[in-house]
Amino acid sequence: MKRAAAYARVSSNKQSETSIETQFDEIENFAEQSGIRIVEKFQDKITASGSKTRPEFEIMLSNALQGKYDMILVYKYDRFIRDDLEDQKLIRELEQKNVYVISCAERIDTTTPSGRLQRWLISGLNKFYLENLRDEIYTKTTKVAEKGYYLGGNVLYGYTLKEIKDKEAARNRKIYEINENEAPIVRKIFEMFANQHSYNEIVEYLNLHNLKTRTGKSWTKSSIISMLRNKKYAGIYTYREGTKKSSHSNRKDKIEIPNLMPAIIDSETFSKVQDRIKKKNELHVRDRESALCNFTSHIVNIKRKDL
Known part of the structure; x- marks a missing residue:
């Protein structure tokens, strides 16, 4: 057998x-x-x-x-x-x-x-x-995204979902709507960063005032950075933003449409925040390069002394 x-x-x-x-x-x-x-x-x-x-x-x-x-x-x-x-x-x-x-x-x-x-x-x-x-x-998902409909995943902090009729598809879909309980916290975070407060200072302020995340956890530096970089808060609907390995990867097929969803942050404040993030990143890169250069010089000097 x-x-x-x-x-x-x-x-x-x-x-x-x-x-x-x-x-x-x-x-x-x-x-x-x-x-x-x-x-x-x-x-x-x-x-x-x-x-x-x-x-x-x-x-x-x-x-x-x-x-x-x-x-x-x-x-x-x-x-x-x-x-x-x-x-x-x-x-x-x-x-x-x-x-x-x-x-x-x-x-x-x-x-x-x-x-x-x-x-x-x-x-x-x-x-x-x-x-x-x-x-x-x-x-199909491209066409749905171009209309600003919700396409799954965790609902962004500061927003909730509202069900509406999609007449073209003859079915109900969901769109983003501002969560009036969470939106003031989002605005406070952007305002503090735009006014030169550090990530850690923002985290300290939120946790000190017992302002928790949606899951009831304390805020972290990474969660603040992620929020400040998210274009949706300025009303820019984005889809296919990044990959599973890197949420900030620049995909050629990404969808990015201004004024397609309700904005919590005005464009001026959002631009100010992005400029500061960019400057901080550039400074961080220069500091790393400088530290590496100093370390390399130090090693070279030690080897010369040994010779």
Whole structure:
């Protein structure tokens, strides 16, 4: 009897996907009908955070390459294949070890040349579908952002959300609205920085007056800096501002539209604050370069004395 590993995968942010339990039910039915013995089960759940790691998949792959299974059973090939080139390479490595990846729903015999051709065609179609879907989502979110609608994530301190009717899309959407309880604190922070108060002085003032963040925590220097740099407070709607690794990265596809959302800070104050931030950053860079230069000179002098 052939030995097999059963593998299932879902993405937590895709509600329409077949559940892990259903995938395993289909795999087990296929194995029973085909006289295949499932020796191990593996499953991965790709989280909404965007992590692409598949720890169970890696363990299963290592076992398979060591000859522990004759085949890997999946509900559909798209549960195994994600990146066309990379995963096709993995499949070739497995087949060189006489381990075959079998799709239970698509019923393709990949132990034959015609079956492998069918799998290759399905892989190409799946890749086309995903790329086309990403393009459609990108286009739709761009159009929604250009109208100033809320597109998810934490609601910026100083704002709340208001639901309105999007007549064009025939659905309700949310827009930013000033939170009158939090807005005075935002204005105070900008006012203090514009009047030459330091980040630490602002933090001290807020915490001394028991003015907490929305989550009830004390303010920090980093939270103040992040607020002072945010263009939304000046009424400039921004989207695709930065990346996951760096929120201040300058993306070519970013959206930045003035007067598209209610401003808490007037343009004059906001510009004054940005000028001061820029000067502080430039001064910080010069100080670091000067310190590095002094340190280098010091090392050189020590080496000369030793000589």
